[in-house]
Amino acid sequence: MYDNKTHSTPNRIVSITQPHVRPIVRGKARAGTEFGAKISLSVKDGFVFLDNLNWENYNESNDLKGQIESYYRRFGCYPESIHADKIYRNKNNYQYCKGKNIRLTGIQLGRPKKEHKTNKIKKIEYEDMVYRIIVEGKIGVSKRGFSLNKVMAKLDITSETVIGVVFLLMNLEKRLLNIFLRFLVGYCRNEILPIFS
Numbered sequence: 001m002y003d004n005k006t007h008s009t010p011n012r013i014v015s016i017t018q019p020h021v022r023p024i025v026r027g028k029a030r031a032g033t034e035f036g037a038k039i040s041l042s043v044k045d046g047f048v049f050l051d052n053l054n055w056e057n058y059n060e061s062n063d064l065k066g067q068i069e070s071y072y073r074r075f076g077c078y079p080e081s082i083h084a085d086k087i088y089r090n091k092n093n094y095q096y097c098k099g100k101n102i103r104l105t106g107i108q109l110g111r112p113k114k115e116h117k118t119n120k121i122k123k124i125e126y127e128d129m130v131y132r133i134i135v136e137g138k139i140g141v142s143k144r145g146f147s148l149n150k151v152m153a154k155l156d157i158t159s160e161t162v163i164g165v166v167f168l169l170m171n172l173e174k175r176l177l178n179i180f181l182r183f184l185v186g187y188c189r190n191e192i193l194p195i196f197s
Contacts, residue, residue, distance in 0.1 A: 014035065015035070017154055018154060018156075018159070020055050020155075020156035020159070021035050021036060021055065022035070022055055022056060022057050023035055023057065024036070024038060024057045025057070036149075036151070037053050037054065037055050037159065037160070037163060038052075038053070038054050038055075038056075038057070038058065038060055039052065039053050039054075039163065040052040040053075040060055040063040040067060041135065041138065041139070041167075042067055042070070042071060043134055043135050043138055044071075044074075044075070046134075046174050047171050047174055047175075048138050048142075048167050048170050048171060049070070049074070049167075050163070050164060050167050051063065051066065051067045051070050052066065052067070053160055053163060053164075055156060059087070060087060060088075061087045061088045061090055061093060064082070064084065064088050064093045064096070065093075065096055068082070068096070068097075068100065068102065078100050078101070078102055079102055080102070080103065081102065081103040081104070081105055081128070081131075082097065082102055082103070082104050082105065083105045083106075083128055083131040083132045083134075083135065084104065084105070084106070084132075085132075086106065088104070089104060089106050105128035105131075105132070106128065138170070141170065142166055142167065142170060146166045146169060146170060147166070148163065148166045151163060
């Protein structure tokens with residue numbers, strides 16, 4: 001940096017104990033720069049799927065096509081709609097989704113239209129916002145409830161394992177909750193006899 005008269009260098013070490021960690025400029029009010037892995041998640045019926053995990057600072061909008069194809073491999077069909085963050089709403093992703101007959105939610109690109117919004121359009125926009133909140137909620141639960149924001153592993157591979165285990169535990173908890181609710185509904189309808197009398 002001194003010889004080249006620059007203020008940055010690629011792949012610089014920002015943590016001696018975790019040299020694989022790179023700074024990610026987020027521009028948020030609380031912290032302008034974050035450190036850690038960039039992850040791309042998808043949520044289906046309350047279950048979380050870790051589609052991509054990368055330590056480099058890159059534009060995650062390029063992950064959308066891979067996430068759509070992963071969805072197709074998992075479930076055998078393409079999703080009806082995708083409720084993604086603003087960064088995913090670019091021309092290439094809109095064209096790709098249009099080609100697959102998928103609705104990419106959010107504000108459309110270009111100049112806003114001056115047409116009056118009907119109640120049906122307002123309802124769809126509200127539902128899109130609610131589904132987006134579900135994804136953000138899963139991220140918050142993974143950080144606060146499962147300590148995703150406190151990964152202390154030293155190697156990149158062990159950190160990736162810890163991150164994967166967090167989402168595995170979240171999905172197991174969701175599965176156990178579904179089983180418990182089915183049991184509870186069956187018990188309340190007197191379809192299941194109590195074990196203790």
